[in-house]
Amino acid sequence: MPEGHTIHxxxxxxxxxxxxxxxxxxxxxxxxxTGAAQVDGIELSKIHANGKHLFYExxxxxxxxxxxxxxxxxxxxxxxxxxxxxxxCRWLFSTxxxxxxxxxxxxxxxxxxxxxxxxxxxxGPDPLVKKHPDDPVEKLAQxxxxxxxxxxxxxxxxxxIAGLGNVYRAEILYLIGLDPFTPAKEVxxxxxxxxxxxxxxxxxxxxxxxxxVTTEPGDVxxxxxxxxxxxxxxxxxxxxxxxxxxxxxxxxxxxxxxxNIWWCPTxx
DNA sequence: GCTGCATGATGAA
DNA sequence: TCATCCTGCAGCA
Numbered sequence: 001m002p003e004g005h006t007i008h009x010x011x012x013x014x015x016x017x018x019x020x021x022x023x024x025x026x027x028x029x030x031x032x033x034t035g036a037a038q039v040d041g042i043e044l045s046k047i048h049a050n051g052k053h054l055f056y057e058x059x060x061x062x063x064x065x066x067x068x069x070x071x072x073x074x075x076x077x078x079x080x081x082x083x084x085x086x087x088x089c090r091w092l093f094s095t096x097x098x099x100x101x102x103x104x105x106x107x108x109x110x111x112x113x114x115x116x117x118x119x120x121x122x123x124g125p126d127p128l129v130k131k132h133p134d135d136p137v138e139k140l141a142q143x144x145x146x147x148x149x150x151x152x153x154x155x156x157x158x159x160x161i162a163g164l165g166n167v168y169r170a171e172i173l174y175l176i177g178l179d180p181f182t183p184a185k186e187v188x189x190x191x192x193x194x195x196x197x198x199x200x201x202x203x204x205x206x207x208x209x210x211x212x213v214t215t216e217p218g219d220v221x222x223x224x225x226x227x228x229x230x231x232x233x234x235x236x237x238x239x240x241x242x243x244x245x246x247x248x249x250x251x252x253x254x255x256x257x258x259x260n261i262w263w264c265p266t267x268x
Numbered sequence: 269g270c271t272g273c274a275t276g277a278t279g280a281a
Numbered sequence: 282t283c284a285t286c287c288t289g290c291a292g293c294a
Contacts, residue, residue: 003275052276070276071288088288104288106277158277165275212275237275258282259276270294281283 002068004052004163005206008128010074011049012207017076017098018044025093029103032090035110038062039093051123051162055116062110064091065119069106076100123162127199128207140192144184151187152180152256155195163203170237170262171214172198179268180261219245236262 022043027036043059056064066072077083077099085092091102102108111119124143125136132139143160144151154160155169164172173180176194178187206212213233217225220232235245240253240262249266 006275067277069287070274071286072276073288086288090287106287156276167275260274271292273291274289276287278285279283280285 002052002070002072003165003168003203003206003212004049004126004128005203005212006210007052007054007068007163008049008203009207009210011047011054014074014076014100015047018093018095018100019046020044021095023093023095025091028085028089028092029087032108035064035108036091036093038110039064044093050120050129051126051158052165053119053123061112063112063116065107065109065111065116066091066102066105067107069104072105073103074100075103123158124160125196126162127196127203128163137189137193137196140196141189144187144192147184149184150181150256151178151184152261154184156257156259161195161199164199166259166261167212167234167237168199168202168206168214171212171235172202174235174264174268175202175214177268180256180263215245236264238262 020043022041025036025040027033039058039062045057045059047054047056052067054066056066075083079094079097079099081099085101086103088103089101090105090108093100125132125139140160144154147154152169152173155164155172156166172195175198176191178191202214213225213228214235215228215232217223217228220228222228236251239251242251243249244251244264244267247264247266249264251262251264253260253262
C-alpha cells in the first residue's frame with residue numbers, strides 16, 4: 001500500500017538491517033542487471049525517503065532510486081529463509097543475515113547526487129520530513145493561489161504535497177470538511193493549514209502503524225484505537241453507498257482526473 | 269483460467 | 282485526455 005507513510009517506514013526499517021553493510025546485489029528478473037551489478041559488493045551507506053521516493057546511497061556515491069508506483073512491493077527476510085525468489089524480482093540484495101526482495105517498482109535505477117537533487121527539487125513539502133526551508137502552508141498557498149483545478153486533484157499532485165495518495169486525499173478532505181471539487185484557488189489559508197496539519201498527523205500515525213487508519217475510536221463505536229477493525233479504519237475511501245460514520249448520509253464517489261474520490265456530501 | 273481493477277506516474281497527442 | 286508500464290488478487294466463468 002504505497003503512500004508516503006509506507007515509503008518512510010520502509011526506509012526506517014531497512015536502515016536497521018542494511019545500513020553500514022556491504023551487500024550482495026543482483027536482479028533475478030534481469031531488468032536491473034547492470035545497476036544491480038554496479039553496487040554489488042559495495043557498502044550501503046544509508047537509505048532515505050522523500051515523498052514516495054526512496055534513495056539507497058552507496059559508499060561509491062552511486063544511488064539507487066526506487067519508486068514503488070502502484071504495484072511495487074518489498075519482502076524483507078532474515079536469512080536463511082524459505083521465502084521464494086520471484087521470477088519478477090527486480091532487485092535482490094542481501095547481507096550475511098538479511099535479504100531484501102523488490103518486485104514491481106515503477107522506478108529502480110542507479111543515479112548520481114545531482115539527479116537525486118533534481119528529483120527532490122520537484123517535490124512539494126513532505127509531511128514526514130521534520131525541517132522545511134520555507135513554511136509548508138505558505139508554500140501550498142503559493143502553489144495553489146491561481147489554480148482552478150479541484151482541491152481533490154491538487155493534493156494528489158506531488159509538486160504540491162509529496163506523499164499523499166488516493167486513500168489519504170479522500171480521508172483528509174473528509175476530516176477537515178472540505179468538498180473535493182472546490183477550486184484550489186478558492187480554498188482559504190485556514191483550510192490549507194488544516195490539510196497540512198492532518199497530513200502530518202495521519203502520515204505519522206500510518207508510518208508507525210504500518211497501515212492507514214484515519215477513524216477516531218468514538219466514530220466507530222470503540223474505546224481504543226487498537227480495537228479498530230479493518231472494515232472500520234476509514235471514513236469514506238471505497239465506502240460509496242454506505243452511511244457516513246458521523247452523520248449517516250450516503251458516501252458518494254466520482255472520478256477526478258481518472259482517479260476515484262469518495263466523500264460525504266453533508267460533512268463536506 | 270480469464271478479466272479487470274488498484275493506495276502511481278509519465279510521455280505522446 | 283489517452284495509452285502505457287509494472288504485479289497480484291478478487292471475482293467470475
